[in-house]
Amino acid sequence: MRTFNWAILGPGHIAHKFAESLALLPNARLHAVASRSAAKAQEFAAKFGAPHAVGSYEELLAVPDIDAVYVATPHSEHHAHTLLCLRGGLPVLCEKAFALNARQSQEMISTAREKGVFLMEAFWTRFFPAINKALELVATGTIGEVKHLAADFGFVASYQPEARLFNPALAGGSLLDIGVYPLFISKLFLGEPQDIKAVSVPAGTGVDLTCAMVLSYASGATASLFSTLAAQTDNQCIIYGSKGQLHLTGRFHAANGITLHLTGQEPEVIPCEKQGYGYHYEAQHVQECLEQGLTESPLLPLQFSQELMQLLDTIRQQIGLRYPGE
Structure with a gap:
């Protein structure tokens, strides 16, 4: 059985739960951790037995043998961090909400398709x-x-x-x-x-x-x-x-x-x-997709995530909520 090497970009609260959940999959392991703080990355890597820890997101691209990256930074950063990984040829599981708005998510999707690299929104609920x-x-x-x-x-x-x-x-x-x-x-x-x-x-x-x-x-x-x-x-x-x-x-x-x-x-x-937190269900699905050479999930296709972002945009427009830079 092939073992999948996971990297976590952004070792925050949810990332801890995701790392714990990976332990429930016999063919998954945490391989690398990236943070803006080298100390925080090293602490997280030591806790979960990951052999690689880097103190910037860009450095993650130089870590060998990564099969998939879990992007777990705040919503405002999903777009930039997903594009960074996709352009580096790394498959991405990106936390929800997928991006700040539909314009950003469309660029993420277009980049994934252009590069032929796997991308999926980390909507763990879908896989329970x-x-x-x-x-x-x-x-x-x-x-x-x-x-x-x-x-x-x-x-x-x-x-x-x-x-x-x-x-x-x-x-x-x-x-x-x-x-x-x-x-x-x-x-x-x-x-x-x-x-x-x-x-x-x-x-x-x-x-x-x-x-x-x-x-x-x-x-x-x-x-x-x-x-x-x-x-x-x-x-x-x-x-x-x-x-x-x-x-x-x-x-x-x-x-x-x-x-x-x-x-x-x-x-x-x-x-x-329902085992543990349940994040391993989505991780397992990503691994199955990668094993089959797929670049998007048949259960949570990119079009679904794009339409969901468009709904979020419509709702924010109705309630008058704009974020800085939009």
Whole structure:
């Protein structure tokens, strides 16, 4: 079995979880870590047994035998760091939100295609067993015609104007950080909306503290989506059909099962595998794609990510949120 050498660009909070998750894959190992701080890179590499640590992102291109790079820097940096790796011939798994806006993501996609190098958005939710089972149940008509999807994601964030979540220069706000999850799940199950309306409440820095969205679809379905940095919400997703309801159990973006409640019947709990944090599911999929010589994922194609970025742009336009330099 071939072993895949992973590199992490940006050893922050999520990168630690990703590195821990790689240990669940027998044919994956952390090979290199890149940070703006050599000390931070070395500390991270020592913790996870990576043989290479570099103190600049550019130096990563000189590290031999890298099979894939996980870009885990703030949203505002995804575009530049993904282009750096792609132009160096390195396959990229880039954290969501994919970029700052659709213009940036289109350049990333065009560069990947031009170079013939693999690129995928790191939307780990897509690869959870519970999500695949839910898609199967909806596709086979188990809950009938889907009429509505409701999803929320919220937690209380300490207001620190310079921190990632609230800093406009780092593309802060609830929408790009967590609102993207309800938007993603609605697109995954319902497709591209015909119409979308959004409202928000700004934080002191001008980014969205709270964002609420309603969407309608050609099928006749609707969706109500919500994100906030000001309250702990249930972090759930419910899909309402003409024959019953489907609940993703646990936090929906990292679901551990499904509760199926068909009209007139007792609820049925369908447990689904969830190991560790769950980042290894997306890593495994990337490895399978690379093994097959693919340059994009059939389960999370680049067009999907581009359309998702376009929706985020539309929502930000409606709520009046622009980031520096746009």
